[in-house]
Amino acid sequence: MEFKTRKVVTPRDLNPHGSLFGGRALEWIDEEAFIFASCQLGSTTLVTKLMSTVNFVSSARLGDIVEIGCAALKFGTTSITVTCQVRDMTSGTLITEVGEIVYVNVGPDGRPVPHGASGPVAQA
Secondary structure (H helix, E strand, O other): OOOEEEEEEOOOHOOOOOOHHHHHHHHHHHHHHHHHHHHHHOOOOEEEEEOOHHHHHHHOOOOOOEEEEEEEEEOOOEEEEEEEEEEEEOOOOOEEEEEEOOOOOOOOOEEOOOOOOOOOOOOO
């Protein structure tokens, strides 16, 4: 799994209990997974089709630096399935994970179209 993006947990990211709001973590995951999938497919015309079970494992607090990582699981004709994790950068403690996120490559009419990729692209 490649951890390419880091975020600092700020006051606007907190829930009423003082920990990272789950919705903010999911926003970060969807954005990072979209970027990862786009790089794998060489396409930015992807839409989120599905997010599987979201597992909130531990909390992040104000000032924590978290990192977000993704890996490709499967390449379909018009889709890609990735997995994503958010972990504490310092300790490596898993905060949140989504087992499968499916992105579909779409044409101008919003309908699925083949993306042409058959496997992972090497990341720099």
